[in-house]
Amino acid sequence: MAHFVSLQRNPPSPEDDIDVLFADAAGNARAGLWGFMDGSTACTVKITGPGSATPGMKYGNTTQVWTFTGLTAASRIQGFSGTRPFTGVLEVHIGAAGASLGEQNKALLAGSDPDERARVAGAFVPAVPLEKAIGDYHYAPKMGTVRGLAVHITAGGGAADSLKKTFEDRGASTHFVIDRAGSIVQYVAASIRAQAQGPGNGHFLSVEMVGVGAASGACQTMTGPQLTTLRGLWGWVRERHSGVPNKLARAFAGRKALGTELAEVYVKLAHALGSSPVGSGVSDSIAACIDSYGLSCHYWLDTAVKPCPGVGIMGQLPQVLGQPDRVAVAGDGKYILA
Numbered sequence: 001m002a003h004f005v006s007l008q009r010n011p012p013s014p015e016d017d018i019d020v021l022f023a024d025a026a027g028n029a030r031a032g033l034w035g036f037m038d039g040s041t042a043c044t045v046k047i048t049g050p051g052s053a054t055p056g057m058k059y060g061n062t063t064q065v066w067t068f069t070g071l072t073a074a075s076r077i078q079g080f081s082g083t084r085p086f087t088g089v090l091e092v093h094i095g096a097a098g099a100s101l102g103e104q105n106k107a108l109l110a111g112s113d114p115d116e117r118a119r120v121a122g123a124f125v126p127a128v129p130l131e132k133a134i135g136d137y138h139y140a141p142k143m144g145t146v147r148g149l150a151v152h153i154t155a156g157g158g159a160a161d162s163l164k165k166t167f168e169d170r171g172a173s174t175h176f177v178i179d180r181a182g183s184i185v186q187y188v189a190a191s192i193r194a195q196a197q198g199p200g201n202g203h204f205l206s207v208e209m210v211g212v213g214a215a216s217g218a219c220q221t222m223t224g225p226q227l228t229t230l231r232g233l234w235g236w237v238r239e240r241h242s243g244v245p246n247k248l249a250r251a252f253a254g255r256k257a258l259g260t261e262l263a264e265v266y267v268k269l270a271h272a273l274g275s276s277p278v279g280s281g282v283s284d285s286i287a288a289c290i291d292s293y294g295l296s297c298h299y300w301l302d303t304a305v306k307p308c309p310g311v312g313i314m315g316q317l318p319q320v321l322g323q324p325d326r327v328a329v330a331g332d333g334k335y336i337l338a
């Protein structure tokens with residue numbers, strides 16, 4: 001079987017799978033068909049509904065580039081080997097108005113598309129649209145297949161709506177922020193990538209929990225109101241993305257250069273979480289963690305050496321999924337701030 005990929009890498013990578021094709025306002029788009037050879041037969045791409053598909057350049061026998069025109073939200077795209085379906089069906093979303101990604105983000109967050117704006121506790125969450133520090137790659141600013149939600153800590157204080165300038169100045173961002181009182185704000189529309197967790201940006205939506213971090217790597221845990229709001233957000237992620245299970249994604253059990261003792265606590269915690277009732281096992285490969293589905297966190301999805309979101313919040317992740325208690329491991333106490 002083959003699947004469609006974004007064209008963010010050259011050559012395209014099978015890891016960059018998409019389940020929605022985002023066309024521009026005029027209905028134009030491009031995507032790669034990875035695995036397009038069925039033995040000696042080259043696949044064709046057909047559109048049900050409006051639009052046309054034209055094959056283009058090939059990367060060896062792995063990926064062929066397809067160009068689409070005249071698409072609408074009613075168009076459905078599928079690859080075929082002869083008459084036999086050879087891919088899943090790609091949905092089409094037509095881009096928001098606005099020349100720049102910042103303008104598009106603003107338009108999407110001013111709208112009422114339930115795929116773009118989170119609803120928590122029965123209402124759209126308030127929005128503070130970022131104009132910069134979004135869309136991490138020029139040719140693929142949109143999310144690929146959403147595999148879950150990544151939890152972070154801000155390592156600072158403040159209200160949920162106070163971080164626009166901080167994000168834009170730092171060139172880092174997140175889809176959502178939840179403050180200590182449990183208030184939530186959306187900064188980035190859900191179809192646009194936030195710049196939150198490096199190589200995990202394309203497949204995981206992101207949320208920052210407001211909380212303090214220390215130079216030692218010690219961080220605060222989530223407050224009760226934060227946990228309640230995060231549960232609501234998680235419910236929305238799963239409602240919009242039916243492939244996301246009510247489980248943890250694979251936990252990263254490799255070692256990063258954080259300092260021996262803290263790195264060791266993270267390894268122990270990964271094993272405890274990965275084998276918990278809501279766990280999906282562990283891996284020492286960040287790529288393998290990105291290639292899994294469920295609730296995740298910054299540390300498990302990025303090659304960068306940062307303790308985010310801290311052992312306290314990591315241990316609380318099962319509580320987001322309905323488990324009663326935080327998962328604790330020996331030696332974690334000194335890395336948890338009151």
Ligand SMILES: [Zn+2]
Pocket residue numbers: 151152153196298308309
């Ligand atoms: Zn983070």
